[in-house]
Amino acid sequence: MPPANDRDREAPARRRAFDRFLDGVEWLGNLLPHPVTLFALLALFIVLLSGLLAGLGLAVPDPRPEGAPGRAADGMIEVVSLLNGAGLRRILENLVTNFSGFAPLGTVLVAMLGVGVAERSGLLGAVIRAMVLRAPPRLVTAVIVFAGVVSNTAAEMGYVVLIPLAAAIFLALGRHPLAGLAAAFCGVSGGYSANLLIGTVDPLLAGITEAAAHIIDPDYFVHPAVNWYFMMTSTVIITVLGTWVTLNIVEPRLGRYDPAQASENLDEARRLEPLTATERRALAWAGASALGIAAxxxxxVVPSWGALRTPGVAEGIEAILPFLRGIVALVFVFFLVPGFVYGRLAGTMRSDRDVIDAMARSMSTLGLYIVLVFFAAQFVAFFGWTQLGQIVAVLGAQFLQDIGLTGPLVFLPFILMCMLINLSLGSASAQWAVTAPIFVPMLMLVGYSPEVIQAAYRIGDSTTNLITPMMSYFGLILAFASKYVRNLGIGTLIASMLPYTIAFALGWIAWFYVWVFALGLPVGPAAPTYYPAG
Structure with missing residues (x-):
């Protein structure tokens, strides 16, 4: 296999064309403002637009039946202007409660308190090292991809710990370190929405989905585990596809690694650190505590007399509503207790002060997220007050019905659109906060549930994370890669990750249609596929 630079000389025209395409994507992405600024501008735009459209008298027929909550007596949905005295008073009076009552805010903060303890104690890092370092050589690639997917439970742990570790492991095995980096990156970022456990992204997205669903159905409830079944099986899909692409496309393309390409001494990278006896003991007890909590x-939940079941209700979603509504608190406990057990036995946590410090540090990392949520909450609230979301949903649903695109194929352009938007707006929550108020009501009106719509969105949001410089950790990954290949360019990294994006998009979309429509299986517990439109 010729080295990468030889192949570049063999096909310079193709490379130049591809580089121009990548430059164009980066240029377009750089035109967008910071997500915080974007939400502030969108909120202002909604206020101005509501005044204009209300003045023009825009209205559409309400598709909800007579007597439905929120339906006007004349059966019409009209634009409510915020560009007047009443609108200004409403904005000022609710600015704080829009923020404090924004559903994803509290759920993410609570979940991260527990995750912060598990991360700070070293438990999450130890789990990743145990999974990867003890894997048989023939299974190392698959284990790295799988570990990358699972690491998403703890947000940035995969980016900060697993990706550089995977590159070092491949180097120690005599393989190209960038292939290891790519395998970990594809699992962490390309498989961002797949997981075996409920992570911090699940309550975040569920809160945004629920708020969007309220545009059509004010009583609709979306719990954090609504995509759990589909995302558990997606973990297998991503692991298989990521392993295949690494072994058959990326690693052969990279060829044999020449240490002379490195930008620094690699002796330190060659020294991998297996778990010590103390860490293994601590990990075993932490695992036992996690099993105890699960039991x-x-x-x-399971017995009819369980404390987390609705008294007097034997079956159905109503029977386990207390469990579903409390799942964020359970995630907090699930990470807090094993995290402290591990830290106490490993010597990284000795008192309650260490636990408190870990929680405080986890909150400090969410400063930018909290600022973003403030403006996102205003945008979502303004969008709902003006009824623009309902009007767009009705018009969009009518358009889909007019062109006959109301069957399962409607999800294909929706996923592709999410993939495209993600190239410029790499934040999962930011993108969903913008698009959910439009597409959730629209697709509900043609008969699909918010749970299924959210599952489809997560495919589009994850698959193009690997090839967009707008992804928040892209610069960090480039820095890791430059350690092994000096002067590595953005185009080289994106070209290495593009095969994963293509494979994940094709395979994951196909699996979505098989799971939801061919097999007719729910995407999560108590998660219907269809919504009774009309």
Missing amino acids: LVALM
């Missing part, structure tokens, strides 16, 4: 929760 206790099962005891409170």
